[in-house]
Amino acid sequence: MRTCRVVGPLWAAAKHPAFAGRPLFVVQPLDAAGADVGPSFVAIDNVQAGVGDKVLVLTEGTGVRQILKQGDQVPIRSMIVGIVDHVEIG
């Protein structure tokens, strides 16, 4: 999993049926200090995250399928699974 910042929502009318009704956000991975690191990516939201929130993002499909419980052929790889309140380093 990665800690990320929610950058903003995106909309798509034409999409794979597995994405129907699922909010999509662009998320930006963060380093330990909370600074942007690496390219942004797209994740579905499972915890009602908002823009600017620091979140925990699952980036592996089997875990996503375990959460969604919609069978083993859901083509979704990244999902926001937590809202980070606080990180302590050291």
Place this chain on the structure above:
Amino acid sequence: MYLGIVKGTIVAERKAAGLEGKKLLLVQPVDEHGGSTGELQAAVDTVQAGVGDLVYLVGSREAALACDPWFVPVDAAIVGIVDGLDVPPRRLT
């Protein structure tokens, strides 16, 4: 999943079993501002995307799961065409 811009179409007559009839597009992965984030790649299209479209893709094994039938040798699939994106302007740092 990640964003990409469709740059072209790939035509390949001889393909591995399972790829027959799959539409292949050439995609440039990008960030939310359209900046390139990696190398140009080939992806299977599941949503009738066209050249110039901003799309989102899924990679690895989930790309195959986006296809029907799903047991196919692909590692990137276009799974949505982006209509709108609400992101703040790039910070100048």
